[in-house]
Amino acid sequence: MSLRTVAGAVFRREMQLFARRKSDWANPIVFFLIVCSLFPFAVGSESEKLKLIGIGVIFVGALLSAMLSLPRLFDDDARDGSLELMLASSEPLAVLILARITALSLGLGAALTIAAPVFALFYALPFAVAGMLALSVAMAVPTLLLIGAIAAALLVSARGGAILTAVLVLPLTIPTLIFGAGAALKVFYGEPPAAELALQGAFLLLALALCPLAAAAALKISTD
Amino acid sequence: MARTEQQSNDKFAGRWFWRYASPAAFYPLAGKIENVCWVLACLLTLVGLYVGFFVAPTDATQGEVYRVIFIHVPAAWMAMVIYLAMAFWAGTGLVLGTRLSFMMSHALAPTGAIMAVVALWTGALWGRPTWGTYWVWDARITSTLILFFLYVGYMALAAAFDDKKKGDRASALIALVGAINVPIIYFSVKWWTTLHQGSSVRPGSSSMATTMLWAMLIMTFAFWAYCVAAAMHRLRTQIIERESGSAWLREAVK
Amino acid sequence: MGRIQGARRIVSLCANLRLEALAAERGGKAVFADVNVDVAAGTLLRVIGPNGAGKTTLLRILAGLGAASAGSARWCGADAVEYRASEAAIFAGHASAMNDALTVAENLSYAAALAGFDSSSSDVRRAMSQLGVEKLINRRFGSLSQGQRKRASLARLLLRTQPGERAWLLDEPFVALDTDTQAQLASLISQELAAGAIVVLTSHQSVTINALKIQELTL
Numbered sequence: 032m033s034l035r036t037v038a039g040a041v042f043r044r045e046m047q048l049f050a051r052r053k054s055d056w057a058n059p060i061v062f063f064l065i066v067c068s069l070f071p072f073a074v075g076s077e078s079e080k081l082k083l084i085g086i087g088v089i090f091v092g093a094l095l096s097a098m099l100s101l102p103r104l105f106d107d108d109a110r111d112g113s114l115e116l117m118l119a120s121s122e123p124l125a126v127l128i129l130a131r132i133t134a135l136s137l138g139l140g141a142a143l144t145i146a147a148p149v150f151a152l153f154y155a156l157p158f159a160v161a162g163m164l165a166l167s168v169a170m171a172v173p174t175l176l177l178i179g180a181i182a183a184a185l186l187v188s189a190r191g192g193a194i195l196t197a198v199l200v201l202p203l204t205i206p207t208l209i210f211g212a213g214a215a216l217k218v219f220y221g222e223p224p225a226a227e228l229a230l231q232g233a234f235l236l237l238a239l240a241l242c243p244l245a246a247a248a249a250l251k252i253s254t255d
Numbered sequence: 256m257a258r259t260e261q262q263s264n265d266k267f268a269g270r271w272f273w274r275y276a277s278p279a280a281f282y283p284l285a286g287k288i289e290n291v292c293w294v295l296a297c298l299l300t301l302v303g304l305y306v307g308f309f310v311a312p313t314d315a316t317q318g319e320v321y322r323v324i325f326i327h328v329p330a331a332w333m334a335m336v337i338y339l340a341m342a343f344w345a346g347t348g349l350v351l352g353t354r355l356s357f358m359m360s361h362a363l364a365p366t367g368a369i370m371a372v373v374a375l376w377t378g379a380l381w382g383r384p385t386w387g388t389y390w391v392w393d394a395r396i397t398s399t400l401i402l403f404f405l406y407v408g409y410m411a412l413a414a415a416f417d418d419k420k421k422g423d424r425a426s427a428l429i430a431l432v433g434a435i436n437v438p439i440i441y442f443s444v445k446w447w448t449t450l451h452q453g454s455s456v457r458p459g460s461s462s463m464a465t466t467m468l469w470a471m472l473i474m475t476f477a478f479w480a481y482c483v484a485a486a487m488h489r490l491r492t493q494i495i496e497r498e499s500g501s502a503w504l505r506e507a508v509k
Numbered sequence: 510m511g512r513i514q515g516a517r518r519i520v521s522l523c524a525n526l527r528l529e530a531l532a533a534e535r536g537g538k539a540v541f542a543d544v545n546v547d548v549a550a551g552t553l554l555r556v557i558g559p560n561g562a563g564k565t566t567l568l569r570i571l572a573g574l575g576a577a578s579a580g581s582a583r584w585c586g587a588d589a590v591e592y593r594a595s596e597a598a599i600f601a602g603h604a605s606a607m608n609d610a611l612t613v614a615e616n617l618s619y620a621a622a623l624a625g626f627d628s629s630s631s632d633v634r635r636a637m638s639q640l641g642v643e644k645l646i647n648r649r650f651g652s653l654s655q656g657q658r659k660r661a662s663l664a665r666l667l668l669r670t671q672p673g674e675r676a677w678l679l680d681e682p683f684v685a686l687d688t689d690t691q692a693q694l695a696s697l698i699s700q701e702l703a704a705g706a707i708v709v710l711t712s713h714q715s716v717t718i719n720a721l722k723i724q725e726l727t728l
Contacts, residue, residue, distance in 0.1 A: 039622075041623070111609070115574055120624070185412065190415055198408045205401060209446070234439070245431075245432055248428060
């Protein structure tokens with residue numbers, strides 16, 4: 032058995048679960064939609080005003096709804112005992128965790144990436160901005176899931192998991208938020224977004240390199 | 256590779272630095288450090304505030320209000336330094352498995368959080384007359400706010416586990432993750448906005464009057480002394496709490 | 510890669526377990542200390558002790574899922590944590606290790622893959638038919654009755670290339686099983702022992718298991 036087959040099995044299972052339990056991706060989208068539709072009630076419905084806040088609202092909404100999906104990375108498996116299969120595997124845990132996050136990023140990331148530009152139209156944003164938002168969200172969701180996996184792994188057995196996950200994860204996503212929303216803002220003001228995109232890509236790569244290792248260490252700590 | 260405390264003990268027993276890894280050995284030393292630092296903190300604060308409030312000249316542009324920097328700046332520095340120290344001890348604890356390292360980390364966190372709050376609070380008090388508003392989303396204030404969030408997350412995580420050992424290691428890991436992120440967050444936020452006045456304390460080329468600089472330096476040492484004293488005090492409390500029931504402790508607190 | 514795998518396979522067939530001065534703690538409190546046992550191939554090791562004596566903790570250490578606070582647990586001379594114990598043993602705890610939303614077959618082939626076995630669907634079918642629950646193979650685990658769940662999750666133990674290849678670490682395996690299934694599991698354990706495996710068992714129930722070598726460990 033090579034690492035590739037084992038990681039493949041983890042990935043495939045996550046995808047099967049994603050296809051089986053529709054609520055896993057439907058609920059985050061509905062939550063996302065509701066968050067986005069709350070703001071006009073709070074700030075007023077003039078399209079000029081909405082345009083200005085739209086990018087930020089959509090980006091934060093996408094991050095929040097991705098964050099709500101974090102507990103499902105490990106919690107269900109911890110409850111039914113299948114987490115132990117992964118922990119006891121002879122293949123490196125970090126790679127198996129990465130396989131899971133990749134699957135979740137593809138599933139949930141795709142759903143949010145499609146939703147974000149649609150919701151951009153609610154805020155009267157031009158198509159170019161909506162497109163850039165989609166790209167930004169597509170890059171930000173994996174970054175958030177990677178960082179969030181550390182907190183999710185630590186809190187597998189702790190009380191108050193959901194809210195504490197938010198407290199731990201959200202401050203760490205601020206750089207992604209700055210440059211993700213920043214890229215769309217640049218397009219909004221008619222400037223090239225290359226620098227923001229490059230930095231966002233750099234964060235994603237850094238998270239890819241470090242977070243699975245930290246999440247593996249975290250999982251060992253919390254399940255020991 | 257992470258060790259247990261026992262394994263580390265087998266490896267390092269007898270080395271000079273290992274002696275004080277034992278709570279029993281460090282407890283009395285921590286008491287001495289604490290006492291010295293309390294005295295230092297009081298004296299330095301008195302001198303520093305006197306120089307800062309009565310000797311240093313009034314600022315040409317900001318008037319009297321600038322004097323809050325003698326508290327604001329050292330507090331902001333300490334908030335950052337303490338986070339690094341906390342992450343350092345957290346890392347040491349994870350690698351060597353020494354329980355005193357985790358206690359040290361826990362002892363530092365509340366002081367660091369308080370320093371962040373003091374920096375933000377005094378910043379707001381300074382901002383109102385200077386900028387006309389209590390809060391500005393500028394790079395350094397925002398970074399300090401995020402630093403405060405990281406402290407809160409660390410403390411909340413440490414408290415979330417019934418098993419103290421698990422809480423120790425979990426919070427240590429998040430402290431390290433935070434430490435890697437602090438510079439990234441700092442530069443991101445700096446990029447995001449560059450509203451703040453440039454850092455005015457630079458070694459060599461300072462734009463401050465000499466007495467102002469002296470007041471700042473003395474206050475910085477005062478804050479250091481206070482933070483060390485507070486951390487040592489908290490560390491001793493932790494040791495008493497965690498080692499309660501051990502023979503050496505009954506002997507020590509008799 | 511091929512060479513290393515070959516080396517691993519030799520190790521995994523070597524069945525020998527040695528606990529030396531093993532101690533564990535939970536929440537800073539010692540659970541057990543100074544456990545010394547030497548277990549040879551084909552031995553049934555019964556772990557006995559009252560609730561809270563650390564039976565599950567011991568099994569988890571043997572499975573490489575938890576760390577000992579002192580001493581060592583070695584499979585074939587290699588530490589249970591450093592050397593991933595899953596190469597030597599299969600752990601079956603209180604939980605089923607099966608996801609409700611997936612079919613039995615999907616669950617089992619996932620478990621087999623993570624345990625390091627190339628499991629085709631025919632292997633899964635064979636394991637299920639050995640337990641007499643072949644017809645459940647494409648049912649969702651969540652739709653099964655309690656008894657069916659128990660049997661289906663036992664099939665995980667049989668997903669190995671050959672009998673006796675891995676040690677079995679069974680935590681209260683007879684709980685909530687009907688008498689038929691208990692007898693069936695007991696005979697499966699005997700077969701596995703006869704094939705040279707080590708079986709470590711915690712149980713409050715007195716189920717008779719035929720074994721040539723039985724050791725008891727009281728915690």
